[in-house]
Amino acid sequence: MKIFEANKASKKIEGKMLLKDVSISISQGEKVAITGKNGSGKSSLLKFIGGIFTETDGQVKRNQINIGYVPEHFPENIRFKIQDYLMLTGKMSSNVDEGFLKRIEKYAKLFAITEFLNTPLKNCSKGTKQKAGIIQALLKKPNLLLLDEPLTGLDDKAKIELLNQLNSLKRDVTVVFTTHDSLLIESFAGRILTVESGRIISDSTTNKKEKVRIIKAKTLNRVILAEIPSIRYEFVGEDFVEIIVSANESDQILSMLLERGCSIIGLIERGE
Amino acid sequence: MSAFVQYQLISFIRSLKFIPPVAFFFAWIFILYAYKNVPILSSYAVSSIALYLIMTWMTMSIFTLDEESEKHILISHLRSKLSYLYGKWLTLLVIIIPLLLFAVFFPIITESFKGNMSLKLYIFTFYSHLVFVLFGIIVGTLFSATTFATKKYAWLSSVFIIVVSLASKSIIEIMAFAKWILWVFPPVFKVVGYTEDDNPLLINKYILFDSVFVVIYLFVAAAILVPLFLRKEG
Numbered sequence: 001m002k003i004f005e006a007n008k009a010s011k012k013i014e015g016k017m018l019l020k021d022v023s024i025s026i027s028q029g030e031k032v033a034i035t036g037k038n039g040s041g042k043s044s045l046l047k048f049i050g051g052i053f054t055e056t057d058g059q060v061k062r063n064q065i066n067i068g069y070v071p072e073h074f075p076e077n078i079r080f081k082i083q084d085y086l087m088l089t090g091k092m093s094s095n096v097d098e099g100f101l102k103r104i105e106k107y108a109k110l111f112a113i114t115e116f117l118n119t120p121l122k123n124c125s126k127g128t129k130q131k132a133g134i135i136q137a138l139l140k141k142p143n144l145l146l147l148d149e150p151l152t153g154l155d156d157k158a159k160i161e162l163l164n165q166l167n168s169l170k171r172d173v174t175v176v177f178t179t180h181d182s183l184l185i186e187s188f189a190g191r192i193l194t195v196e197s198g199r200i201i202s203d204s205t206t207n208k209k210e211k212v213r214i215i216k217a218k219t220l221n222r223v224i225l226a227e228i229p230s231i232r233y234e235f236v237g238e239d240f241v242e243i244i245v246s247a248n249e250s251d252q253i254l255s256m257l258l259e260r261g262c263s264i265i266g267l268i269e270r271g272e
Numbered sequence: 273m274s275a276f277v278q279y280q281l282i283s284f285i286r287s288l289k290f291i292p293p294v295a296f297f298f299a300w301i302f303i304l305y306a307y308k309n310v311p312i313l314s315s316y317a318v319s320s321i322a323l324y325l326i327m328t329w330m331t332m333s334i335f336t337l338d339e340e341s342e343k344h345i346l347i348s349h350l351r352s353k354l355s356y357l358y359g360k361w362l363t364l365l366v367i368i369i370p371l372l373l374f375a376v377f378f379p380i381i382t383e384s385f386k387g388n389m390s391l392k393l394y395i396f397t398f399y400s401h402l403v404f405v406l407f408g409i410i411v412g413t414l415f416s417a418t419t420f421a422t423k424k425y426a427w428l429s430s431v432f433i434i435v436v437s438l439a440s441k442s443i444i445e446i447m448a449f450a451k452w453i454l455w456v457f458p459p460v461f462k463v464v465g466y467t468e469d470d471n472p473l474l475i476n477k478y479i480l481f482d483s484v485f486v487v488i489y490l491f492v493a494a495a496i497l498v499p500l501f502l503r504k505e506g
Contacts, residue, residue, distance in 0.1 A: 013506065052344050053506040069348040071341035078342060079286035080279075091275030092349035136345065146348075 001028045003065060003144060003174055004049050009058030011048055011198075018044040020198045022058070028143075029171050033189035034178045041198040042178040043072060043148050049176050050146045066093075068142030072149040072178075074121075074129035082108075082124065082132050083117040089136045100139070107135040110161050126153045138165060145169070147177035151184060156236045160216055160266050163187055167268065183234055186244055187214055187268075211247035216240065216266040217257050224260045228253055240265065273359055276350060280334065280363040289333040290367070293326040297371055305379050309386040313467035316397050319375040320464065321438065324404040327368060328430055331412020334360055334367075335421075353505050357417065357498065364409055372401050392475065400463050403486055407437075407458040410493045418500035433457060441465075462486050 004026040011019040019041055026032060026049065034042045047053040050069060051062050078085060086104050090096045108114045111131040116124055121132060130153040137145060145166075151159050166175060166188055179185060185192060185206075194202035218239050219225070225233055225241060233243040245253050247269065254264060284290055300322040304315060338346065347356050376397055379385055389397075411433050415426040436443070437457040444451045462482040 011506070047344070047506070050348070052347065054502075064351075066351070067348050069345055071344060073341060075339040075342035075345070077339060079283050088275050088279045089345070089349050092279070092346070093351075133345070137348075140349070 001063070002026065002061070003028050003063045005059075005061040006048075006055070007059040009048075009055040009060050011044060011053050012056040013053075018053075018198055019048055022048065022200060024193070024200060024203060026174065026176065028174055030174055030176075031166075031188055031190040032174075032176045033185045033192045034176065034195060035180070035185065035192060036195035040195045042195050044198070045193070045195055045200070046146050046148055046176055046178050050144065052146075065143040066140060068137030068140045068145045070133045070137045070145075070147045070150055072152060074126075074133040076122070076129075078121040081118050081120050082113065082128075085121060085132065086136055086139060090139050093140050103139060104135070107138060110165070111135065111158055112161075127155055127158065130154055131158055134162060134165075143173060145173060145175045145177075147175065149178055149180070151179065151181050156216070156240055159183075159236075160214075160242075160268060163214070164268050183214075183242060183244070187212070211269060212244055213247050213250040213267055213269045215243045215245060215250065215254065215257070215264065217243065218263040218265055219257070220261070224257075224262070227260075228256060273350075273355065273362065276346065276355070276359040277363045277366060279346070280337070280360065281366065283337055284334060284363070284367070287333075287337060289337070290330065293329040293333070294371070296329075297322055297326045297375075301375060301378055305382060305384040308384055310379070310384055312385045312387055312389070312393060313396075315379060315385070316376075316400060317464040317467035320400045320404040321460075323368065323372065323375060323401055324408045324458075324460070325434060326371070327364070327405050327408025328412040328434060329408075330367060331364055331409050332416040332427065332430065334364055335413065335416035347505075353502055354498065356505075357501050360417070361409060361413075365405070368405050372398075372405060375401060396466070399483070400467070403463050403490070404460070406490050407460065410490070410497065411458065413497050413501070417504065418497060419504045420500070421504065459486055459489055 002025050004024075006022045006024055009019070009022045010017065011022075022045070034045055036042050044053060048055070050067050052069065054060070080088065083104060087096070087100070090100055090104075104117070105114065108117055111134070113128050113131050116128050121129060124132070134147075134150060137147075150162060154162065163184070169175065175188075177184065177189075189206055191205045192202070193200050219241055220239060222235065222241075225243070228243060228245075233241055235241050243253070250267070254267070257264065301319060304310075304318055304322075343356070347353055350356050350359065380389060411430050414420055414433075415430040420426065420429065436454070437460050440450075440454045440457060441461050444454065459482075462485055465482070466479055
């Protein structure tokens with residue numbers, strides 16, 4: 001089922017053309033990454049797909065579905081404590097039941113913000129606000145999840161947890177996200193849209209037949225990574241590394257890492 | 273919708289943006305009834321105008337309360353931009369109800385009036401105050417939640433509309449042709465025109481005709497604001 005279809009659509013705001021000649025369709029369950037340079041129109045395309053922006057020209061069809069939205073920068077001046085904010089926004093979506101508070105507590109624990117639940121959002125760090133933004137969207141149990149640079153401001157543990165949560169979403173949940181982060185694209189996206197000057201210049205699907213695993217490890221010696229047969233790796237901070245490996249080779253690589261004095265922090269799986 | 277109204281009310285109160293208009297309103301009412309034995313209808317006309325001013329003020333404050341990303345999150349939860357607009361209007365009505373009741377009952381409780389209230393006067397009083405509240409919401413929405421809001425001098429424009437609508441009778445007396453232009457402004461004199469002297473309020477065909485005009489004006493204005501709001505919100 002198509003949840004979004006656009007034919008030569010464009011979007012103009014205050015005389016400025018944000019999107020031009022957009023012709024795409026997105027099916028239910030697709031995991032779509034939007035990439036491009038700063039100011040290329042990634043966020044505008046994300047909002048356009050979700051209906052936050054509507055077309056100025058062209059034809060667009062959007063299914064009326066439950067949308068969860070996570071902005072790139074969580075609002076700075078929200079005048080609520082985190083738990084009150086999540087409860088109120090939850091009530092707006094009319095899905096608050098007896099277990100709702102438990103779900104808030106569960107997500108708070110997963111994203112390590114339990115101690116801040118009764119802290120005013122204004123007083124929270126950027127990362128904590130971003131986590132609250134992600135949780136409010138996940139609590140909606142959306143059919144379409146829109147994530148605008150979701151890894152921005154998140155600590156390493158929260159990044160891994162977000163990937164875990166995204167991978168645990170039902171298969172029919174559509175996810176569209178903007179990112180500069182290749183880790184998120186490689187570990188989650190099934191399709192990549194590249195935007196430049198408001199136009200989609202590339203629309204490609206990724207080959208996800210092979211299962212891959214992401215190993216998060218602590219290492220004091222970066223040189224050893226050269227010996228590891230990974231698909232790719234990326235250092236996160238001083239001592240941590242995220243290694244994307246073939247699922248078939250993961251046990252062998254875990255063993256190699258342990259033999260070389262690394263500590264394994266986490267392991268997540270993705271793929272078809 | 274009740275959760276959204278609750279969210280907006282708490283957010284508005286915690287922002288402290290309500291203090292200037294509410295303080296202005298109470299000061300206006302206390303000064304108005306500083307003297308005893310004041311005429312009923314003209315006093316209520318003045319308190320209605322006070323509500324017109326502060327409602328415009330509060331509407332502009334309420335519509336500029338949410339940051340852009342906060343608004344987008346709220347719309348995603350409400351599932352529609354229209355629900356966001358209606359929720360804001362509902363919030364404003366909830367805020368103004370206690371002030372409206374205060375404006376009506378304060379002079380009665382303090383026995384400030386020359387004369388007694390009647391059922392007819394109560395009906396006209398509530399009608400007059402409510403209409404001016406709605407005029408305020410319309411002017412405030414026009415300059416804070418539509419494409420006009422992005423223009424410079426939004427506050428100045430809203431004050432201009434209020435002043436011209438309140439001065440429309442005098443303007444037309446000086447320049448008769450102005451009546452062909454001024455009908456687009458809130459028709460305040462179709463309400464306060466019946467409160468100018470202290471004669472008993474007469475329910476006749478003129479007041480009924482003007483009331484129908486005012487109600488139609490309010491519906492048409494609200495109907496025009498909806499697409500203007502949607503156009504601004506993308």
